[in-house]
Structure formats: structure tokens, C-alpha cells
Amino acid sequence: MGEYTAAIIGTGGIARRHAGYYRDSHRVKLQAGADINAERLKEFCDAHEIEHRYTDHQQMLDEMRPDIVSVCTWNRTHMRLSMDAMEAGAQAVISEKPMGEDLGGPMDAVALAAKTGCYFVIGHQTRFSPGHNAAKKLLSEGAIGSPVSVAIRSGGALLNMGSHLVDNMRWILGEPDWEFVVGWIQRETNRFERGSYCEEMTHALIRFEGGHEMTLSLDMEDGVKNQDHQFIGPDGAINFNRQQAVLLDEEGFHPPMAIEQPGYFDELLAWMDGGPAHRNEASGALQAQQILMAIYESALNHLRVEPPFEKRESPLEEAILSGELPCEGEPHDIRSDEALEYAIETGQVQE
Ligand SMILES: NC(=O)c1ccc[n+]([C@@H]2O[C@H](COP(=O)([O-])OP(=O)(O)OC[C@H]3O[C@@H](n4cnc5c(N)ncnc54)[C@H](O)[C@@H]3O)[C@@H](O)[C@H]2O)c1
Numbered sequence: 001m002g003e004y005t006a007a008i009i010g011t012g013g014i015a016r017r018h019a020g021y022y023r024d025s026h027r028v029k030l031q032a033g034a035d036i037n038a039e040r041l042k043e044f045c046d047a048h049e050i051e052h053r054y055t056d057h058q059q060m061l062d063e064m065r066p067d068i069v070s071v072c073t074w075n076r077t078h079m080r081l082s083m084d085a086m087e088a089g090a091q092a093v094i095s096e097k098p099m100g101e102d103l104g105g106p107m108d109a110v111a112l113a114a115k116t117g118c119y120f121v122i123g124h125q126t127r128f129s130p131g132h133n134a135a136k137k138l139l140s141e142g143a144i145g146s147p148v149s150v151a152i153r154s155g156g157a158l159l160n161m162g163s164h165l166v167d168n169m170r171w172i173l174g175e176p177d178w179e180f181v182v183g184w185i186q187r188e189t190n191r192f193e194r195g196s197y198c199e200e201m202t203h204a205l206i207r208f209e210g211g212h213e214m215t216l217s218l219d220m221e222d223g224v225k226n227q228d229h230q231f232i233g234p235d236g237a238i239n240f241n242r243q244q245a246v247l248l249d250e251e252g253f254h255p256p257m258a259i260e261q262p263g264y265f266d267e268l269l270a271w272m273d274g275g276p277a278h279r280n281e282a283s284g285a286l287q288a289q290q291i292l293m294a295i296y297e298s299a300l301n302h303l304r305v306e307p308p309f310e311k312r313e314s315p316l317e318e319a320i321l322s323g324e325l326p327c328e329g330e331p332h333d334i335r336s337d338e339a340l341e342y343a344i345e346t347g348q349v350q351e
Helices: 015-023 038-047 057-064 075-087 104-116 130-140 158-172 264-272 282-301 315-321 337-345
Strands: 004-009 028-034 052-054 068-071 092-095 119-122 149-154 178-186 189-193 201-208 213-219 229-233 236-240 245-249 328-333
Touching: 004 015, 004 057, 015 028, 015 038, 015 068, 015 264, 028 038, 028 057, 038 052, 052 057, 057 075, 068 075, 075 092, 075 104, 092 264, 104 119, 104 282, 119 264, 119 282, 130 158, 130 236, 130 245, 149 158, 158 201, 158 213, 158 282, 178 282, 189 337, 201 282, 282 315, 328 337
Parallel strands: 004 028, 004 068, 028 052, 068 092, 092 119, 149 213, 189 328
Antiparallel strands: 149 229, 178 201, 201 213, 229 236, 236 245
């Protein structure tokens, strides 16, 4: 079994989880970190005993040639930096979610991973939750019949929370293709989230192959994150959260089920060793990203959107920049002023 070197690009909050993956593996040496913010880089690298530090990720990739690269930066940069790592010869890339703010970048990155043979995964780690795995098992065994529907209510914006929720529900359902999407959004204030344009509310209906349906209701102001959810089918219901799933059928409530999972990072190393593909292989997340963009397209053009949907640009961004989706107030970021400043400075967004 091989030993690997690793590097992290973006040494902020979520990078701590990635540093933990490497620290807990005796097969990987976390040798380098890169961040545009030198102070944060130093603090992080000191805390995690990382020797090589760079404020330019490309210089880091060129000099260190890491085997595994974690991309833990703000949304808009995920795919560009993942591709830079692949082009520099990385054997594996773990990119944080969401894949990006459009579909073009994710499509290019997935294609490049296929071409270079890079093990490319996206940080939708809720696929490892014991409760979600129990719900998946019950559904696959036909415990509540078919088709099923699930209504998700949550706080958070579509890219940030919706990426987890859409990816996760589709995975629990057995990764069916989507058949159509109908969406509605509201963006009346000039808001951004970690440098990406974001809306205040989203409602969507997503129909999957087999007749399964997901409704999604996201409300930045009043929504509560990580609520319990429920699948309803012709023969019963499954109440579930990350910790457990409870089946309700004609016999009444069954005991709670939880199915423990291997580690997210262990599954990547097993894949690199020749085992089965990681459950978070990026091509699966690409489907979720496509659905997110289809929701924007539907909302902004008042259309029912069906596959194939391969529009590269973000429909939300297009509508904002063309003035079709006017808003009030000064630009502000609900997570990170620094991310918005960087996005404006680098021309990724317009004020
Ligand atoms: N999987 C999850 O559950 C989960 C949880 C939290 C955050 N995230 C994702 O992780 C990403 C980062 O979120 P965070 O909360 O850690 O943000 P953060 O602001 O704490 O950290 C991001 C870091 O990236 C650095 N950075 C930005 N652009 C860079 C570039 N071009 N090169 C090098 N460094 C750069 C910033 O300076 C910052 O230090 C977001 O996309 C978010 O959606 C995922």
C-alpha cells in the first residue's frame, strides 16, 4: 500500500477537517499549505505542524508536487484550483462543496479528472451519516414502496446548503437521473455568500426517474438547518436525520436504525489502492450541481427544465448582471467580507 504526500489550498475553517484526515492516516504526510492570507496560513501551518507554506498555490504545486490535494477555498475557486492540482500531477483531489457557482467549471474538472486518471471527490460528507445510510437501506429494500417523496425545509442558500441536500437525497434514493426541475427564487437584497451571488429564498420541485420527488424549501432568514426529514411512500414513511432512521409502516414504528460507515478519507485511500470508487466521486456531485443550476434556470426563465441541461454559465449570475433580477442595497457577504472583497478584486463578481 502506497504512502502519499498531501497539501491543502485554503487554510481557513473547513481546512481543519482535512488536516484531521491527514493527521489520522499513517500513510499520508501533510507537507504543504497555501493561502492568499499569509497570517491565516502561518497560524494554520503552525497549529498542524506543516512545514512548507505558500501564498501562491501554483508555486506550491510546482515545487511540492503533492500526491493528494485538498481544495478548501471559497466556492468560486474550487474547480480552477482542482484542475491546477490535476495538471500538476496530483493523484487525488478532494474539493470542498459546492463544486462551483456554475456548471462549466465542474464539467471541465470532471472531464480533466477522467483524462488524467485523478481520483476526484467532493466534500459532500453527509453521505457517510449513519442515519442517511439507514434510510438508504430501507428505501432500497422497498420498506415503504415506490415511488417516494421527500420534502426538505432548511436554512441556507442554494449553493451552500442546497448542494449538500440535493446531492444527499439523490444519493439516498439510489442516484436516479433527474427528469425535470421547477424552481422559484427570491433575491431582493444585494447578498453574497463566501463571494458567490446568493438568494434569500428558494423553492423547487425535483422529479427523479422512477417517479420519486423531492421538494426543497430554503429560507435564509427563518430556515433551521439540519432538521429531521421524512420519506413518504405508498406503504409507509421513514423519519430520518444524520444520526438515525425510523421506519413507520402498518406494524407501527420500528426501532431506530443507524448504519456506521468507514471514514471519508479511508474510502479515498481504499479507492486509490484499487478498491471500489469513492461514494463521493465528483461525477455524482456533478449531477447535483446540474440540478442546482436547473433550479436557477427554471426560476429565472419560468420554465420547467429537463435534461440534457449543460448550460455552462450560472443562470443566477446572468440574470443579476443583465438587470433582470434587480436588488436593493450595498453588496454584502453573509459569511465573509474578505471573500467578497477578493471576488470583486479579481473580477469574479461585479458590485
Ligand atoms: N463540507 C462541509 O460541510 C463544509 C463546511 C464548511 C465549509 N465548507 C466549504 O468550504 C469552503 C471554505 O469555507 P470556510 O468556511 O473554510 O472558509 P474560510 O473563509 O474559513 O476559509 C477559506 C480560505 O481560503 C483562502 N483562499 C481563498 N481563495 C484562495 C486562493 N485562490 N488561493 C489560496 N487560498 C485561498 C482564504 O484566504 C481563506 O483562508 C466553502 O466553499 C464552503 O462551502 C464545506
